[in-house]
Amino acid sequence: MTIHDLTVISAVDGSALPKKPFTGRHLIDGQWRDSLDGATFVRRSPAHGTLVSVSAKGGSEDVEAAVAAARRRFDDGRWPFSSGKKRASLLTRVADLIDRERERIALVETLESGKPISQARAEIEGAADLWRYAAALARTVHGDSHNSLGQDILGFVLKEPVGVVSIITPWNFPFLIVSQKLPFALAAGCTAVIKPSELTPSTTVILGELLLEAGLPDGVVNIVLGYGEPVGAGLTTHADVDMVSFTGSTGVGKSIAASAAATLKKVSLELGGKNPQVVFPDADLDSAIDAIVFGVYFNAGECCNSGSRIIVHKDIAQEVVERVVALSKKVPFGDPLHPETRVGAIISPEHCRKIDGYVKSAASGGAAIHLGGGELAVPGLSGQFYQPTVVSDVTGDMAIAREEVFGPVLSVLTFDTPDEALGLANASSYGLSAGVWSENVHTCLEFARKVKAGTVWTNTWMDGFAELPFGGFRESGQGRELGRYGLEEFLEVKTLQMRLGQSRELWLNSR
Numbered sequence: 001m002t003i004h005d006l007t008v009i010s011a012v013d014g015s016a017l018p019k020k021p022f023t024g025r026h027l028i029d030g031q032w033r034d035s036l037d038g039a040t041f042v043r044r045s046p047a048h049g050t051l052v053s054v055s056a057k058g059g060s061e062d063v064e065a066a067v068a069a070a071r072r073r074f075d076d077g078r079w080p081f082s083s084g085k086k087r088a089s090l091l092t093r094v095a096d097l098i099d100r101e102r103e104r105i106a107l108v109e110t111l112e113s114g115k116p117i118s119q120a121r122a123e124i125e126g127a128a129d130l131w132r133y134a135a136a137l138a139r140t141v142h143g144d145s146h147n148s149l150g151q152d153i154l155g156f157v158l159k160e161p162v163g164v165v166s167i168i169t170p171w172n173f174p175f176l177i178v179s180q181k182l183p184f185a186l187a188a189g190c191t192a193v194i195k196p197s198e199l200t201p202s203t204t205v206i207l208g209e210l211l212l213e214a215g216l217p218d219g220v221v222n223i224v225l226g227y228g229e230p231v232g233a234g235l236t237t238h239a240d241v242d243m244v245s246f247t248g249s250t251g252v253g254k255s256i257a258a259s260a261a262a263t264l265k266k267v268s269l270e271l272g273g274k275n276p277q278v279v280f281p282d283a284d285l286d287s288a289i290d291a292i293v294f295g296v297y298f299n300a301g302e303c304c305n306s307g308s309r310i311i312v313h314k315d316i317a318q319e320v321v322e323r324v325v326a327l328s329k330k331v332p333f334g335d336p337l338h339p340e341t342r343v344g345a346i347i348s349p350e351h352c353r354k355i356d357g358y359v360k361s362a363a364s365g366g367a368a369i370h371l372g373g374g375e376l377a378v379p380g381l382s383g384q385f386y387q388p389t390v391v392s393d394v395t396g397d398m399a400i401a402r403e404e405v406f407g408p409v410l411s412v413l414t415f416d417t418p419d420e421a422l423g424l425a426n427a428s429s430y431g432l433s434a435g436v437w438s439e440n441v442h443t444c445l446e447f448a449r450k451v452k453a454g455t456v457w458t459n460t461w462m463d464g465f466a467e468l469p470f471g472g473f474r475e476s477g478q479g480r481e482l483g484r485y486g487l488e489e490f491l492e493v494k495t496l497q498m499r500l501g502q503s504r505e506l507w508l509n510s511r
């Protein structure tokens with residue numbers, strides 16, 4: 001159905017909605033537990049308004065118990081010293097179970113996050129692939145040896161698991177992001193305590209069920225449900241935690257780095273982005289415009305990799321804006337449970353108001369709104385949605401050009417020269433990803449080498465592979481996930497020097 005020129009999918013029949021809510025409990029030392037004080041919190045579907053889950057609300061005693069279990073299991077040595085072969089076969093079993101449970105996980109993910117069901121299914125499949133990739137890596141953990149240090153000495157560089165890892169995840173890709181971290185930590189031989197976002201806790205609980213079914217020893221992975229304070233904060237300050245692996249906002253990431261510094265924990269941070277795509281006049285516009293539309297509306301723009309900022313050459317700016325607006329109107333927004341929906345609900349009413357605030361502030365600063373610019377009413381649904389929105393005449397000093405809007409809102413800036421384009425692209429405190437569109441390989445390469453971003457796409461956007469590392473420059477984070485680098489994050493280096501025989505020259509000749 002088309003409303004106000006946009007493509008809006010009304011509520012489908014509610015038969016997929018759960019008859020009773022999912023119940024989430026903490027997983028501590030292989031046991032499912034309520035909070036010690038019995039506290040719970042609930043999550044309603046951001047699209048449908050219906051109750052989706054009731055979860056145990058963790059407190060500091062639950063954090064204490066979970067960290068103690070992870071610490072014990074690490075220190076008893078059975079998991080960290082188990083063979084790569086054993087860890088690999090366990091991770092592969094988990095991948096198979098994820099495939100088996102794809103529909104159940106995807107439905108819960110959709111109902112808690114508001115993302116389209118077709119996208120949720122693809123993310124669960126992608127997550128299973130990450131577990132398989134990490135399984136393959138588990139058998140490749142090895143260090144180095146040095147046999148040219150002299151006749152009587154051998155040197156070894158051992159790679160050992162870091163220890164107990166706190167894994168803290170956001171609400172936008174709950175199952176995928178925990179799968180970018182946990183299987184790599186397990187492949188390395190670490191033990192873990194996970195805290196999912198309080199907005200999307202349930203698929204991490206399902207993962208816990210699958211880990212137990214796959215035969216993971218008790219206490220190797222623990223899950224504490226609840227809020228950033230006290231659960232997340234407790235996991236970043238506890239003296240028995242060796243490393244924090246966090247994905248979320250730059251603000252919380254900075255506070256985690258500061259609190260983890262007190263015990264000098266290793267910290268890996270995957271944070272926000274304000275990702276530019278530069279479009280040169282010789283670009284293949286059919287491809288670029290489709291990718292721009294995909295890049296800004298995917299996951300309703302609630303995506304660290306959102307291509308929320310395009311920088312277009314002045315000669316083609318008008319054509320690009322017109323074509324982006326025309327294509328935006330064809331993107332199906334609406335009920336996430338409909339198989340054809342491409343953009344679902346916004347995670348919370350507060351977040352919807354925040355998105356709108358950015359758009360209104362840009363408009364009052366002189367930007368032009370070509371499409372959207374307000375909440376979207378979806379017939380039959382009580383949740384919150386935001387219209388596909390295209391804003392031009394954006395200048396570098398506007399908040400919409402510099403900050404993460406995290407909504408389906410595209411900002412258009414223009415340039416004359418390649419240097420100007422690069423300057424605009426780099427005029428951000430973030431550095432997660434960037435893109436360039438041109439049929440000239442030299443133009444693409446020059447931009448790719450000079451832009452400050454952890455990932456650069458040329459003539460494409462947001463492709464991802466388990467083999468390729470992902471992470472940010474500057475305030476987009478530190479450390480890398482995926483690829484071999486994703487495993488290395490969870491490994492510590494130990495140097496072992498062995499002298500052979502009685503050859504050591506005495507320091508004091510006391511005879």
Ligand code: NDP
Pocket residue numbers: 168169170171172173177195196197198199226227228229231232233234236247248249250252253255256270271272273303304404432472476477
């Ligand atoms: P937040 O930073 O608000 O929260 C992330 C997680 O941290 C949640 O589980 C949250 O708990 C927890 N948390 C909050 N406060 C603390 C604290 N003081 N100590 C420890 N943990 C805490 O991010 P969002 O959930 O809002 O996610 C959106 C953000 O994530 C965006 O900025 C986005 O760019 C970024 N992101 C980055 C990705 C990347 O790979 N670079 C990928 C995906 C998202 P709770 O909310 O339950 O209270």
